[in-house]
Amino acid sequence: MDKYQQSQKNQLFKTDTHDPYRSQRFEGSAICPQCDSVYHAGNWTWKSPENTVIHDAQTVTCPACRRIDDNMPAGTLTLSGSFLLNHRNEIINLIENTEKKEKADHALERIIKMTDSGDDLIVTTTGIHLASRLGHALEAAYNGDSDYQYGDDEYVLTVSWKRDE
Ligand SMILES: [Zn+2]
Structure with a gap:
């Protein structure tokens, strides 16, 4: 990784961790009761055939729905x-x-x-x-x-x- 890529990576990392609505990181999986988006491995994504079956998913309102609320x-x-x-x-x-x-x-x-x-x-x-x-x-x-x-x-x-x- 060269200096430019490193700084891009840091920038991305910084941007995500700066979002106070995304600071809540937790173990395991979750589903947002309002929009049905799915949290897995640190990311929120839309439900797809690959992640529809999530075991032990918690119910957590996603950062986007919390910002809307x-x-x-x-x-x-x-x-x-x-x-x-x-x-x-x-x-x-x-x-x-x-x-x-x-x-x-x-x-x-x-x-x-x-x-x-x-x-x-x-x-x-x-x-x-x-x-x-x-x-x-x-x-x-x-x-x-x-x-x-x-x-x-x-x-x-x-x-x-x-x-x-
Ligand atoms: Zn949501």
Whole structure:
């Protein structure tokens, strides 16, 4: 492993352990009663034919459902600008499709909610990776200006995206 890979690995490790909602690690397996995701070997994943039969699984609410219950987003994306007002449905479709793709592979990356705030649209997420991916998807599809601010101590990402006609 070279220095770059090592630092990437440390970064990933750091990111996961920084999430206060994921700090709860435990032995054995679990199933979330709210979304049916499955915890095994330190990871939460969707139920699949390979992990459907889990012996002695505990019932534990997964970090994503806990964030949704608490309304404590890890990622917050704010969209603004007149382009949004004129392409709202198209943009919401892009956001929903991007979530669908991310969520399929990563059970803990979900949208909490989309809220209007004046002319802005605010999208909150259970994971910082989804917030980042949404920002990049908007840029790839529509250009515009975006900004990514990672919290220093907490597991949070604030993304803003803006485009005027
Ligand atoms: Zn859950």
